[in-house]
Amino acid sequence: MRTFIVWMAGCLVVTLMVPVAMAQGWNMPxxxxxxxxxxxxxxxxxxxxxxxIGVVVFGVMFYSLFRFRxxxxxxxxxxxxxxxxxxxxxxxxxxxxxxxxxxxxxxLSKMYDPSDADLDVxxxxxxxxxxxxxxxxxxxxxxxxxTSREQIxxxxxxxxxxxxxxxxPLVLPVDxxxxxxxxxxxxxxxxxxxxxxxxxxxxxxxVNENWVRINEPGIYRGQCAELCGRDxxxxxxxxxxxxxxxxDAWLVxxxxxxxxxxxGVDREWEMDELMERGEGVYGNICASCHQPEGQGSPxxxxxxxxxxxxxxDVEWHLDKVINGVSGAAMPAFRNTLNPVEIAAVVTWxxxxxxxxxxxxxxxxxxxxxxAD
Amino acid sequence: MAPKLPPHHPVEQSxxxxxxxxxxxxxxxxxxxxxxxxxxxxxxxxxxxxIFSLTMFFIGGIFALVVRAELFQPGLQLVNPxxxxxxxxxxxxxxxxxxxxPAFVGLANWMVPLQIGAPDMALPRLNNFSFWLxxxxxxxxxxxLLMPGGGPDFGWTxxxxxxxxxxxxxxxxxxxxxxxxxISSILGAINIIATILNLRAPGMRxxxxxxxxxxxxxxxxxxxxxxPVLAGVITMMLLDINFGTxxxxxxxxxxxxxxxxxxxxxxxxxxxxxxxxxxxIVSAIIPTFSRKPLFGYASMVYATASIAVLSFLVWAHHMFxxxxxxxxxxxxxxxxxxxxxxxxxxxxxWISTMFRGSISFxxxxxxxxxxxxxxxxxxxxxxxxxxxxADFQYHDTYFVVAHFHYVLVPxxxxxxxxxxxxxxxxxxxxxxxLKLSQWHFWLSVIGVNLTFFPMHFSGLAGMPRRIPDYALxxxxxxxxxxxxxxxxxxxxxLFVWLVVKCVRGGEKAPARAWEGAEDLEWSVPxxxxxxxxxxxxxxxxxxxx
Amino acid sequence: xxNVVKSVLAAFFGVQKEDRRREDFEQxxxxxxxxxxxxxxxxxxxxxALVATLVAR
Numbered sequence: 001m002r003t004f005i006v007w008m009a010g011c012l013v014v015t016l017m018v019p020v021a022m023a024q025g026w027n028m029p030x031x032x033x034x035x036x037x038x039x040x041x042x043x044x045x046x047x048x049x050x051x052x053i054g055v056v057v058f059g060v061m062f063y064s065l066f067r068f069r070x071x072x073x074x075x076x077x078x079x080x081x082x083x084x085x086x087x088x089x090x091x092x093x094x095x096x097x098x099x100x101x102x103x104x105x106x107x108l109s110k111m112y113d114p115s116d117a118d119l120d121v122x123x124x125x126x127x128x129x130x131x132x133x134x135x136x137x138x139x140x141x142x143x144x145x146x147t148s149r150e151q152i153x154x155x156x157x158x159x160x161x162x163x164x165x166x167x168x169p170l171v172l173p174v175d176x177x178x179x180x181x182x183x184x185x186x187x188x189x190x191x192x193x194x195x196x197x198x199x200x201x202x203x204x205x206x207v208n209e210n211w212v213r214i215n216e217p218g219i220y221r222g223q224c225a226e227l228c229g230r231d232x233x234x235x236x237x238x239x240x241x242x243x244x245x246x247x248d249a250w251l252v253x254x255x256x257x258x259x260x261x262x263x264g265v266d267r268e269w270e271m272d273e274l275m276e277r278g279e280g281v282y283g284n285i286c287a288s289c290h291q292p293e294g295q296g297s298p299x300x301x302x303x304x305x306x307x308x309x310x311x312x313d314v315e316w317h318l319d320k321v322i323n324g325v326s327g328a329a330m331p332a333f334r335n336t337l338n339p340v341e342i343a344a345v346v347t348w349x350x351x352x353x354x355x356x357x358x359x360x361x362x363x364x365x366x367x368x369x370x371a372d
Numbered sequence: 373m374a375p376k377l378p379p380h381h382p383v384e385q386s387x388x389x390x391x392x393x394x395x396x397x398x399x400x401x402x403x404x405x406x407x408x409x410x411x412x413x414x415x416x417x418x419x420x421x422x423i424f425s426l427t428m429f430f431i432g433g434i435f436a437l438v439v440r441a442e443l444f445q446p447g448l449q450l451v452n453p454x455x456x457x458x459x460x461x462x463x464x465x466x467x468x469x470x471x472x473x474p475a476f477v478g479l480a481n482w483m484v485p486l487q488i489g490a491p492d493m494a495l496p497r498l499n500n501f502s503f504w505l506x507x508x509x510x511x512x513x514x515x516x517l518l519m520p521g522g523g524p525d526f527g528w529t530x531x532x533x534x535x536x537x538x539x540x541x542x543x544x545x546x547x548x549x550x551x552x553x554x555i556s557s558i559l560g561a562i563n564i565i566a567t568i569l570n571l572r573a574p575g576m577r578x579x580x581x582x583x584x585x586x587x588x589x590x591x592x593x594x595x596x597x598x599x600p601v602l603a604g605v606i607t608m609m610l611l612d613i614n615f616g617t618x619x620x621x622x623x624x625x626x627x628x629x630x631x632x633x634x635x636x637x638x639x640x641x642x643x644x645x646x647x648x649x650x651x652x653i654v655s656a657i658i659p660t661f662s663r664k665p666l667f668g669y670a671s672m673v674y675a676t677a678s679i680a681v682l683s684f685l686v687w688a689h690h691m692f693x694x695x696x697x698x699x700x701x702x703x704x705x706x707x708x709x710x711x712x713x714x715x716x717x718x719x720x721x722w723i724s725t726m727f728r729g730s731i732s733f734x735x736x737x738x739x740x741x742x743x744x745x746x747x748x749x750x751x752x753x754x755x756x757x758x759x760x761x762a763d764f765q766y767h768d769t770y771f772v773v774a775h776f777h778y779v780l781v782p783x784x785x786x787x788x789x790x791x792x793x794x795x796x797x798x799x800x801x802x803x804x805x806l807k808l809s810q811w812h813f814w815l816s817v818i819g820v821n822l823t824f825f826p827m828h829f830s831g832l833a834g835m836p837r838r839i840p841d842y843a844l845x846x847x848x849x850x851x852x853x854x855x856x857x858x859x860x861x862x863x864x865x866l867f868v869w870l871v872v873k874c875v876r877g878g879e880k881a882p883a884r885a886w887e888g889a890e891d892l893e894w895s896v897p898x899x900x901x902x903x904x905x906x907x908x909x910x911x912x913x914x915x916x917x
Numbered sequence: 918x919x920n921v922v923k924s925v926l927a928a929f930f931g932v933q934k935e936d937r938r939r940e941d942f943e944q945x946x947x948x949x950x951x952x953x954x955x956x957x958x959x960x961x962x963x964x965x966a967l968v969a970t971l972v973a974r
Contacts (some may be wrong), residue, residue, distance in 0.1 A: 387961050577942060578942070579939075579942045580940065582947040587967050668932070669935075670933040670934070670935055670938040671932045671933055673929065674928040674932070675929055677954075678928055678929055678930075681929075681958050685961075685962060685965075687960075697968070698973045699969045699970050699973045700969075702968075702969035702972055702973055703965055703966055706969065707965055708967065710965075713930075717932065767945070
């Protein structure tokens with residue numbers, strides 16, 4: 001009997017936990033798109049179906065355990081079959097499932113229709129950052145984790161948006177249908193923002209489609225959802241949804257900045273300028289594998305500091321950065337970085353941490369190589 | 373000292389049906405290490421499997437605790453992300469291939485011959501070979517942790533190209549060890565099928581077999597069907613890594629998604645391989661302690677077969693977010709929902725077995741009841757995951773981690789523990805210590821639910837799986853999970869002590885150790901002598917199941 | 918033959934009467950059940966695929 005009471009109490013606590021927890025907001029977010037609302041309502045429907053079935057099934061079970069205990073002198077009956085009952089309890093779940101399949105199918109069909117989009121954004125997963133390209137607009141940038149290493153190591157207090165902060169969020173307009181084209185440069189990643197109910201794998205060599213129409217302006221955060229190597233936990237997604245006019249203004253501004261940068265390619269750059277720019281690019285792009293001090297983490301990621309081949313052969317060095325190393329983790333940066341950034345980061349790695357070659361690479365040289 | 377050959381006695385074998393007594397006729401087995409290395413006895417090999425599985429359970433458990441310790445609070449405190457990924461990967465591989473599967477094979481080795489009245493497994497030397505492959509495979513697998521670049525760090529599902537182009541150099545050793553473990557499984561399955569189909573006691577028809585035998589028969593066919601697929605997919609990886617092929621490399625004309633299709637075509641039936649024998653164990657225990665025959669025996673067998681067939685038709689529900697065409701997405705959503713029906717039939721039948729029974733709460737029954745409740749919770753979250761649009765939100769989050777752990781730990785593992793408590797009196801001749809078993813049970817139940825229940829919430833709140841560090845809003849859930857994991861882990865030490873104690877001594881058990889137990893194994897003495905059923909028993913199917 | 922189909926259908930549904938089961942096991946041949954079972958599995962696949970295709974239109 002005591003055993004039984006403990007059983008009941010335990011089950012009661014667990015069952016009570018669920019609604020309390022849900023009320024606390026420990027639940028799937030409703031989200032800010034029509035699709036995310038539908039997904040949330042499917043989730044709640046199937047959840048309540050499970051709760052009802054659970055109450056009935058566990059109810060009968062605990063009633064039997066309580067009522068037909070041997071210690072209470074229960075004598076066992078000897079039935080072992082009842083076809084009608086069996087057919088009924090098989091048919092009922094079948095009907096419930098069919099009832100559930102109908103709305104699920106409708107929502108799914110909606111999610112699978114990216115036609116008539118107002119804006120196309122290419123999302124490329126890279127170890128371990130996202131690259132966003134506004135197709136036809138000449139605007140593209142990478143978005144990496146902005147949380148500092150000190151916070152991760154516990155040397156500094158953690159922000160409210162710890163690990164969910166990026167240097168440049170994906171900016172999207174509200175009330176416009178945005179189509180996403182998703183791919184990857186290396187391994188499989190998955191781009192996920194819970195509030196948008198969009199989770200889509202990015203697969204190297206293939207392009208997936210998805211879409212979103214955001215109803216409310218705001219900042220929505222998510223993470224990479226497919227194990228993609230060492231820093232899988234450190235490649236957040238941040239979407240900044242703006243009012244339409246605000247978004248248009250932002251896009252124009254970015255286009256101008258991109259044009260400005262393109263002009264910079266032709267002029268002669270000073271060592272100091274390149275080193276300053278290169279340090280930034282290195283920290284943002286290269287340091288996650290080759291480490292902040294260029295020490296690498298062999299065997300997967302070779303050291304750059306004191307790397308003899310790198311120091312002696314600038315051609316080799318440029319080739320690896322521009323074209324990558326096939327069959328290894330080093331990606332090709334010819335489409336990810338612009339000539340100024342490549343020149344800057346190559347100059348920086350050739351002169352930092354005791355690699356004092358004194359050589360500098362001009363953006364114009366890089367642009368020439370990229371044109372080949 | 374020259375190793376002795378294993379006992380070889382054609383005379384007894386040829387005459388065993390005609391005449392002869394029991395163990396007295398067998399020559400003394402080799403002593404010491406050689407006895408265990410060369411044994412062909414199903415009971416000894418069964419014990420070896422169980423001990424191996426328990427060892428792997430603790431090794432895999434330590435890896436899990438490393439993971440849980442790192443996730444105890446936000447930030448990177450104990451391990452770096454590379455090592456964290458190796459721990460999650462190794463935990464999964466060891467638990468699936470080294471702990472759960474060998475535990476079921478061990479129980480099958482011990483109990484299938486006893487339950488069908490056979491003198492041993494049909495292929496005893498093969499049996500020895502398939503066991504000894506396992507320590508080789510897992511020593512190799514564990515040794516990769518010490519190799520330069522570390523061990524496998526790409527998750528137990530080892531998706532390409534993370535596990536090919538971007539994998540550590542030790543991956544080739546990982547592939548070899550998976551091949552060896554796979555061969556072991558296939559050989560074991562062949563042996564079990566041969567035993568069940570050929571060595572049943574005269575008079576025992578297929579539909580007279582206990583459900584544990586039935587579920588294992590179906591499981592063995594599943595194993596033979598899918599382990600070669602696993603072997604194929606890891607061989608393709610091997611070729612991609614070392615011989616320049618491009619099966620999974622888009623740059624060479626291959627397709628990374630092909631890997632996932634092949635892996636899950638193996639992987640989904642594999643999930644059922646880990647749960648069907650659990651159904652069998654629970655279907656033996658619940659009638660025993662309800663003192664009432666199993667409700668709907670025929671339906672149980674048919675539902676098992678139905679689940680086995682459906683298990684080949686649902687694999688892409690693990691891949692809802694890879695960008696399948698709409699038709700495929702719908703197909704796999706519908707088939708996945710269908711699988712809930714036969715699974716539900718089983719739960720209803722167990723409960724009807726208890727209804728109007730005469731129920732007592734011995735330790736095997738406690739674990740079985742917990743199995744029914746907790747497996748059903750895992751089934752519910754499985755039903756939620758089947759709804760493809762909602763799965764876009766659940767996929768690769770802790771909700772999925774909660775789901776499959778509910779099925780495998782409070783599900784499959786609890787059934788294994790129930791089976792061990794149920795058959796320990798038969799194996800050792802002693803009852804396990806009652807108070808200690810109850811402590812073990814309650815601590816395990818609390819620990820396991822404290823670990824895995826909060827994971828539903830962290831998943832719904834948006835925490836992806838396989839991350840070494842997390843945003844602050846997930847902190848409370850992870851704290852609870854970590855505490856639960858340490859409680860659960862520690863309480864398993866109690867289990868080891870309890871088993872050792874039971875082997876050494878305790879309350880003596882009679883042949884029929886449990887009052888309501890009906891199957892053939894309870895007709896041999898406790899502890900079961902080394903050789904049983906040398907004369908086939910006459911089986912009277914007087915009690916319809 | 919019809920009886921075999923009915924029994925296999927019962928297996929797919931997961932419910933069967935003890936008497937029918939007994940009859941099957943005493944009179945039926947295993948080969949017939951396995952053949953029909955595989956066939957019915959194919960029918961199920963085609964049926965679900967058909968539904969999915971129609972719905973996806």
